Amino acid sequence: MNEIEQSSERVVGKADILVIGGGLHGASSAFHSARRGASVIVLEADYVARHSSGVNAGGVRTLGRPLPEIPLALMSRDMWHTLPELVGDDGGFVPSGQLKIAETQAELDECRERVALLQANGFTHEQLIDRETVLELEPALSKHVVGGIWVERDGYALPFRTTTAFRLAGQRCGVRFYEGTAVSRIEQRGTRWYAKTPRGWFAAEKLLVAAGAWSGELAQQAGEAVPVHPEGLMLMVTHRVAPFCKATLGATGRPLSFKQFDNGTVVIGGKLIGIADLAGRHGEVDFMRLVKSAQTVVDLFPHLRHLGINRAWAGVEAFTDDSLPVISASRTASNLYYSFGYCGSGFQMGPACGRLVAEMMIDGAPSLSLDAFAIDRSFACVDAGATSTSTSNAAVHH
Numbered sequence: 001m002n003e004i005e006q007s008s009e010r011v012v013g014k015a016d017i018l019v020i021g022g023g024l025h026g027a028s029s030a031f032h033s034a035r036r037g038a039s040v041i042v043l044e045a046d047y048v049a050r051h052s053s054g055v056n057a058g059g060v061r062t063l064g065r066p067l068p069e070i071p072l073a074l075m076s077r078d079m080w081h082t083l084p085e086l087v088g089d090d091g092g093f094v095p096s097g098q099l100k101i102a103e104t105q106a107e108l109d110e111c112r113e114r115v116a117l118l119q120a121n122g123f124t125h126e127q128l129i130d131r132e133t134v135l136e137l138e139p140a141l142s143k144h145v146v147g148g149i150w151v152e153r154d155g156y157a158l159p160f161r162t163t164t165a166f167r168l169a170g171q172r173c174g175v176r177f178y179e180g181t182a183v184s185r186i187e188q189r190g191t192r193w194y195a196k197t198p199r200g201w202f203a204a205e206k207l208l209v210a211a212g213a214w215s216g217e218l219a220q221q222a223g224e225a226v227p228v229h230p231e232g233l234m235l236m237v238t239h240r241v242a243p244f245c246k247a248t249l250g251a252t253g254r255p256l257s258f259k260q261f262d263n264g265t266v267v268i269g270g271k272l273i274g275i276a277d278l279a280g281r282h283g284e285v286d287f288m289r290l291v292k293s294a295q296t297v298v299d300l301f302p303h304l305r306h307l308g309i310n311r312a313w314a315g316v317e318a319f320t321d322d323s324l325p326v327i328s329a330s331r332t333a334s335n336l337y338y339s340f341g342y343c344g345s346g347f348q349m350g351p352a353c354g355r356l357v358a359e360m361m362i363d364g365a366p367s368l369s370l371d372a373f374a375i376d377r378s379f380a381c382v383d384a385g386a387t388s389t390s391t392s393n394a395a396v397h398h
């Protein structure tokens, strides 16, 4: 017995795997591990899906991904199309297609280069389309558009419902979720990992840090400094309006993420940066920045000029210096794993990442290489071609 087991602070829960964080990545990794037979405990500081995973724009987008993420995103997309078989719920997934609009000839050239780059790398899921095809797909769009990129099998889903579906599927496989249970310290003693919480210590052979924007501090405790920082990403939802747009839209030259739900409301975002309060555990809206996005929407859909905004909010998301996530075994400690830093695009990847993280923890290696996401990579910004032809995050939509 080690000091923790002997101490007066009790070990209140034991499992094969401890997961810190009840977002989509924690819930998906827990579910996939439990269906492989592992006993799993998830420790969540607030409640499951409280943060990014429950409040995001729901974009299920392979379009515009950095090259290293594409195999992962394509694997995940196949899983989105068969989600009911996996977790018993479709997460509200609608295969609406995703369309990235070019508004100028220069932007269309950028789209053309992007599609050529993907094809040179063997990826054919993004299609360059001309103005007529864009307007055929979305007749309500302003006539100044000149073309774009279309991905037919992309779409959108409901974030809270999806994360809850993974949680419930996990529970059916025996995963135990502890909400209101923040981990303040992680320690490895002998062959076991321990996580300190206000309820007492939890112990397991393996530990996964999937704590979203709060993961950097936990990695630091294991001696692994990661250039990760939080951002408060904003979204707004309009009043209801008659159906006018089927696809999920983005723009090439300016920030935009745009979709109309069945109930008529329109969700507008696009990595709009608000305020992140990590200590207070919440995000805040900067309304002046939202005005700019509203202007973009009106430029593209002039008939929405008088449409009111119903509500706006911000969620706290983890960003890394090279805009790629950390999905990796620790390089300093045994049986410690990470899955965080999804840079505003991690919802789509939740189903597949959970499976690969479970493989990494249980089999020792994932079935798809995660080398690009190693925690000891350089984190230097790669050139635009290696990530996306849109050099700024702002131009990447959901």
Ligand SMILES: Cc1cc2nc3c(=O)[nH]c(=O)nc-3n(C[C@H](O)[C@H](O)[C@H](O)COP(=O)(O)OP(=O)(O)OC[C@H]3O[C@@H](n4cnc5c(N)ncnc54)[C@H](O)[C@@H]3O)c2cc1C
Pocket (backbone or CB within 6 Å): 020, 021, 022, 023, 024, 025, 026, 043, 044, 045, 046, 047, 048, 049, 050, 051, 052, 053, 054, 055, 056, 057, 058, 059, 060, 061, 181, 182, 183, 184, 210, 211, 212, 213, 214, 215, 232, 233, 234, 235, 269, 314, 315, 316, 317, 339, 340, 341, 342, 343, 344, 345, 346, 347, 348, 349, 398
């Ligand atoms: C406004 C917005 C829009 C977005 N739109 C899209 C989109 O359209 N498409 C897309 O693919 N992605 C989108 N994203 C990104 C996506 O939501 C995230 O990448 C993804 O949800 C990250 O999931 P996660 O499980 O890693 O993190 P989170 O959902 O943040 O979950 C981490 C959890 O860990 C818990 N936690 C933290 N510290 C501790 C601790 N010490 N102890 C216990 N628990 C802890 C937190 O409370 C939290 O619940 C968006 C994000 C935002 C904010």
